[in-house]
Amino acid sequence: MTDSDRAIPGYALHRVLGRGNTSAVHLAIDPEGRKVALKIPHTETLRVQDAAERFANEVRLSLKFRHPRLVRGWAGTPHGQLAFLSMEFYPKGSLSDHLEKMMVRRLELPQALRILADVASALSYLHKQGAVHQDVKTHNVYLNDEGRAALGDMGSTYFVAQGGKVSGSPYYMAPEIYHGETSSSASDVYSLGILMYELLGGDRPFNGNTYEELMVAHLTRFPVSLSHINPEVARSVAKMAELALAKRPNDRPTAEAIRREILLALGEIPAEEGGEDETRKVQAEPAKNVGRHGTTPQRPVPRPTEAPAPPAKAEKVEDKRGWNPFRRRK
Numbered sequence: 454m455t456d457s458d459r460a461i462p463g464y465a466l467h468r469v470l471g472r473g474n475t476s477a478v479h480l481a482i483d484p485e486g487r488k489v490a491l492k493i494p495h496t497e498t499l500r501v502q503d504a505a506e507r508f509a510n511e512v513r514l515s516l517k518f519r520h521p522r523l524v525r526g527w528a529g530t531p532h533g534q535l536a537f538l539s540m541e542f543y544p545k546g547s548l549s550d551h552l553e554k555m556m557v558r559r560l561e562l563p564q565a566l567r568i569l570a571d572v573a574s575a576l577s578y579l580h581k582q583g584a585v586h587q588d589v590k591t592h593n594v595y596l597n598d599e600g601r602a603a604l605g606d607m608g609s610t611y612f613v614a615q616g617g618k619v620s621g622s623p624y625y626m627a628p629e630i631y632h633g634e635t636s637s638s639a640s641d642v643y644s645l646g647i648l649m650y651e652l653l654g655g656d657r658p659f660n661g662n663t664y665e666e667l668m669v670a671h672l673t674r675f676p677v678s679l680s681h682i683n684p685e686v687a688r689s690v691a692k693m694a695e696l697a698l699a700k701r702p703n704d705r706p707t708a709e710a711i712r713r714e715i716l717l718a719l720g721e722i723p724a725e726e727g728g729e730d731e732t733r734k735v736q737a738e739p740a741k742n743v744g745r746h747g748t749t750p751q752r753p754v755p756r757p758t759e760a761p762a763p764p765a766k767a768e769k770v771e772d773k774r775g776w777n778p779f780r781r782r783k
């Protein structure tokens with residue numbers, strides 16, 4: 454029993470689904486008898502103003518946004534000793550957990566495209582609401598039993614009109630964020646581009662052992678063409694991933710344009726964004742032979758571990774020195 458295993462009135466805790474830097478997430482039964490993922494912040498999180506505010510932000514925004522490709526918040530209390538967030542339970546856990554468990558370098562092509570289309574769909578929705586997510590990465594994508602994905606962790610999300618604190622994970626952070634500029638929907642698209650390389654190409658395009666190495670890579674290097682890494686990926690999708698990684702925000706496509714291109718590669722006609730049913734199938738079955746040469750062969754390669762969130766812009770240099778991109782966060 455730790456401090457984040459405390460009782461929340463009305464919820465029966467079953468087992469721990471995972472522990473992060475700021476909270477523990479339990480499988481629980483809510484007052485309506487539903488299985489939910491119950492997030493309870495560590496006492497330390499509630500003590501540190503920034504962390505407490507981030508948790509409160511996650512609670513508020515998870516309850517506010519409604520989209521089938523966003524992790525749904527059922528109920529929550531943003532502040533205080535009884536702070537919690539009750540969310541939709543994703544039985545397969547996070548995409549990073551899943552990739553680690555599967556021990557594969559990349560998923561089968563249709564599965565990877567489906568996940569990417571779902572994340573692009575969630576981003577397209579958020580961007581239309583005038584919000585920026587700021588933390589797109591495998592750790593924050595959740596999977597259900599049908600192979601559908603939902604984007605979670607709204608802790609860093611903010612409305613552009615209201616402004617917000619710039620943050621992100623160094624593996625996924627756009628060049629303008631490294632430059633200390635403000636984030637935008639285009640910086641989310643950049644992170645989506647990294648995710649596309651990761652899922653379709655088997656690796657992130659920019660790597661490094663330190664924050665500085667990663668910064669240099671993101672600022673100065675250009676990714677190898679995704680078509681070259683994986684010729685099975687449709688050229689139109691590979692092109693989108695490459696454009697998403699453009700150094701200048703204005704040169705990147707929108708999340709909606711990426712979503713459409715991926716859905717077309719899946720053999721679906723993209724429908725309007727926002728409803729429960731975002732796509733209409735062209736064929737009764739999802740296209741098996743996606744891309745130019747069919748599905749992706751699997752290679753058993755263990756995955757690198759996730760990076761923690763970087764020091765926020767305003768944080769001190771000591772934080773940066775102590776930062777280790779390969780430390781597990783749970």
Ligand SMILES: Nc1ncnc2c1ncn2[C@@H]1O[C@H](COP(=O)(O)OP(=O)(O)OP(=O)(O)O)[C@@H](O)[C@H]1O
Nearest residue numbers: 470471472473474475476478490541542543546782
């Ligand atoms: N909705 C959910 N369904 C199933 N499992 C979940 C869900 N939400 C979180 N988990 C599990 O709990 C773990 C911890 O959650 P999460 O990463 O959100 O915690 P956190 O403390 O906010 O993380 P950090 O602050 O380190 O980013 C996840 O890695 C995942 O395994």
